[in-house]
Amino acid sequence: MPMADGLLRLAEETAERGSGSRTLKRRAVSTAYYAVFHAIASLCANEILPREKDKGSAEFERVYRALEHGSLKSEFQKAPLKDNARLKAIGALVLRLQSERHRSDYLPTQRLYTTKTCAEHLESARLAMTLLKGLDEQDRRTLAVSLLFKNRPS
DSSP states (O other), X not given: OOHHHHHHHHHHHHHHXXXXXXXXXXXXXXXXXXXXXXXXXXXXXXXXXXXXXXXXXHHXXXXXXXXXXXXXXXXXXXXXXXXXXXXXXXXHHHHHHHHHHHHHHHOTXXXXXOHHHHHHHHHHHHHHHHHHHTOOHHHHHHHHHHHHSOOOOO
């Protein structure tokens, strides 16, 4: 099972176990964001190094790890990602989940999630991952190049 799918399953299991626990709901939301983050990292690495024999290489790991949380946020707010309807939809979900991950991890004294809102965030993560899996070759390439490489204007 790919890491992203395992993380999403873990988020779902954590949410189920934690219906009465604020801490477990926070952990579920944070983990849901990381599931999507790893789905994007995997997509990017697979676009750059698509051959099966590359999957266990140091180069594959380097490309996989090149995705950064900060640039993820900023790139989804710029062209070409914000101008492509499919990528814009994914970006909106990712940015919302990223914001909730920050809230989950860094606002320890606030009550953040009901069982319903926690489930809504997990559903957003599921949807983002489904949309990522449904991208065509051109959109996958656009996403990978936009997220991994700086745009250097001439």
